[in-house]
Amino acid sequence: MSAGKRFREALAQEKPLQIVGTINAYQALQATKVGHKAIYLSGGGIANASYGLPDLGMTMIEDVCIDVRRITSICDTPLIVDADTGWGHAFNVARTVKEFIRSGAAGLHIEDQVAAKRCGHRPNKELVSTEEMCDRIRAAVDAKNELDPDFYIIARTDAHASEGQQAAVDRALAYVEAGADAIFAEAIHTLKEYKEFTEKMSVPVLANITEFGATPMFTTEELAEVGIDMVLYPLSAFRAMNKAALAVYQELKDKGTQEGVLDTMQTRMELYDMLGYHDYEKKMDALFAKGKAK
């Protein structure tokens, strides 16, 4: 079953479908173990974690594909990937889609910002025209139909901040018309506004419940009531990991021992269990010369 198909099955099973950010392959395993049915690779997260850069459109397609492959090679949970602005004109967008599919992704979101993009929750975002964004979507749909027709194309509009709610809804309607499978309404402020989206769209709508941004932390229950189909938590675990790591570095520097932060750490056994370490070890002992010699 293609990754796109697996994502569509997950979407049919859970409403709203929680899509949780997994910054690397290990986190993908952890999210899956907990029972999450869909995972996400954040563009901001790749820029921050893999390159130490801000989320300002500085990473490129291959930078992203490297991280996509790392996750999909070890984890079957369908992965939605942040394609930012798609890295160029329509032909580039088509390549982006094909490379994502070849890398094992289940879907992507592509946004209507200019190439010099910003995080969706920061001021002064600039958008391309509705026509140019529709070209991006048409190119994406055309490309996925060649490789995986179930690959899921989510059109993100950042228009709410600069053009207002009505313009954002109008743009989203045009994006659906252009062939988007779903709409990502970015940086929305109220449940009422989400409801306007879900009532007007003939396709599923995604709410991005990222922390410390423009959108309050609405619960899945509240979002379900206004018809939201997918809820994204792009960087929640990443932010927590960062804070935990900083505390460990600080503790080592200050105290000369990690004793005081040991209870914040996953144990060796917990780590190994997640990785199936012991199964690998058994295989090693059974199959390979070095193991047999012991």
Ligand SMILES: C[C@](O)(C(=O)O)[C@H](CC(=O)O)C(=O)O
């Ligand atoms: C979803 C997002 O595009 C991402 O890259 O994860 C970001 C998330 C964030 O910065 O909190 C965005 O909303 O622009």
Ligand SMILES: [Mg+2]
């Ligand atoms: Mg992003």
